[in-house]
Amino acid sequence: MRALGIDQWAAVVGPSLGGMQVMQWAIDFPDSLRNAIVIAAAPKLTAQNIAFNEVARQAITSDTEFHAGRYYEHDTVPRRGLMLARMLGHITYLSDDAMRAKFGRELQAGKLSFSFDSEFSVESYLRYQGRQFVDRFDANSYLLMTKSLDYFDPAARTDDDLAAALAPAKARFLVMAFTSDWRFSPTRSREIVKALLDNHKRVSYVEIEAEHGHDAFLMPIDQYLAVFGAYMERVAAEGTAPEVAA
């Protein structure tokens, strides 16, 4: 921030792990941001959520090409492990409804082959997603990012009192969640909102109707765009107000 010569961000926006980051910034640097936009996040992960991350990590670290993380020195990458991690993650980022609508029980070849090749469309889709991911994502980054998710728990420092953890924040908040997101569900976003309300902080909460699960935050959903757009226009307008510019 200092390197960029910026004293205060008009808004800091983040989805998922990014949303947690936004919360942490708002707590640690209250004067450095005016608006905190927290999308599809949670105040901390549940055991189930950590469990999914752990299976993904095990897939990577148990790949024989992992080499204790020094795979580039061996001119290789743990493709198989990273692919499995992504396949698992991808399932949890979609909703049951979205998968049913997209694939149902549709077959690749029109009929069953009674083999372990990919038969159902959902299987080939997941394999494709996994393979694609390997080419654009680093395994160690995946490990560290899932660890960051697991560790995030701002209320750990305040006796599990999230309201107390968020008390220092000065930003105005916009919290958004998606109805079919079961990995970072609206219930978890409401916990954040409640903690802000307990502090009488300025906050808006919007629950976007969407069938794409956690992935919804990447989708151009009308209501999502309308709310986000309206908020950011407001941010831009207020940013030029004399009392803020001064």
Next chain:
Amino acid sequence: MNMRRDLELIADWIRPGSHILDLGCGDGALLAHLAETKSITGYGLEIDPDNIARCIARGVDVLQIDLDRGLVGFRQRRFRLRRHDAVAAGTAFPGPGP
């Protein structure tokens, strides 16, 4: 400025700087008006997505809540009705329930 008569009437009853909860705040016109004329703080509760976007465009703090299901997840500790100086329920109870 073409001010709505009902907004002015309500504004007359509000002490400056009050904390207001507007149940069924619609497009947020009342809260925006009170913020401008009486420097109030507070929240609007609304269920309609289009209205919620309008509230946000006006700079009104709005919470998407289905009041028929109660203040699920929110009704604890300090977020209680009596902590607000005034509660407006313009469109929250438009008629008998289903």
